[in-house]
Amino acid sequence: MTEPKPVRKLSPTMKLVLDFGPILAFFLGYALFKGRVFSINGTEYSGFVAVTAMFVPLLVATTLISWRLTGKLSKMNLMTLVLVVLFGGLTIWFNDERFFKMKPTMIYAIFAFILLAGLARGKSYLAMVMDEVLPMQPAGWMILTRRLCIFFAVLAVSNELIWRNFSTDTWVTFKTFGLTLGVFGFFLFQGKLFETYALQQKDGPDE
Structure with a gap:
């Protein structure tokens, strides 16, 4: 082989x-x-x-x-x-151009749905994708997955509101900087979660 x-x-x-x-x-x-x-x-x-x-x-x-x-x-x-x-x-x-403006909505909505489907089965599909680069305890992955699922849903709704109600200039700026900075900010504010549930910490809390 x-x-x-x-x-x-x-x-x-x-x-x-x-x-x-x-x-x-x-x-x-x-x-x-x-x-x-x-x-x-x-x-x-x-x-x-x-x-x-x-x-x-x-x-x-x-x-x-x-x-x-x-x-x-x-x-x-x-x-x-x-x-x-x-x-x-x-x-x-x-x-x-409306098709391309809908793209972020579909991407984030699909990601949120996939994460939600995993949560419904008691699993973190996020851990399957990111476990190698971010080792964490299972409880930590479940918390992060729930948070990210909600965050993706918020991004999908936000994109719909922006492209349907504002100018193309505003949407392009939102897509380039708003969505990108939003994702960076989300993970930046998860520092306490990463610290608490880091894999090397064997006695981390369950919730």
């Missing part, structure tokens, strides 16, 4: 570039082309749709680079990629 390829870790700088480079590129591309209209084969496309058409292959490329460098892709990364390609493709095909 052939042994599985070892998983290699990316440097913090490379991981940051691969994870957030496409998001920042989308923001800069939109800022540059938002006032322009592109005509292709007699069909006019807004700057938003044009930037979406550039963002999708860029995300595919960075995902493939990450896979080649590490030898592994998480299920969350794969699901995100599939939804980006799907909703990005619909945006381009129908020339309708």
Whole structure:
């Protein structure tokens, strides 16, 4: 039998570039082309749709680079990629930016549903994905999973409220900085949980 390829870790700088480079590129591309209209084969496309058409292959490329460098892709990364390609493709095909604006709603709603389904079975699917990078006691994973499930649901609702009630400029800023900083902030405020339920602490509380 052939042994599985070892998983290699990316440097913090490379991981940051691969994870957030496409998001920042989308923001800069939109800022540059938002006032322009592109005509292709007699069909006019807004700057938003044009930037979406550039963002999708860029995300595919960075995902493939990450896979080649590490030898592994998480299920969350794969699901995100599939939804980006799907909703990005619909945006381009129908020339309708609303599809791409709905993408974060679908991503966070699906993640929340998956975590909720695991909780209903008394399991933390989050632990299955992140256990290697964040060792914790089972009780800690269950608490974090419940919190993240609620957080993802809040993000999904927030995205719907923003894109349906505010300008495209506001939504792009929200998507680029609001959602990203929100995720960073969420995990930053879990420091006490990580400290309490760290795997090396054998006598941590149950709740």
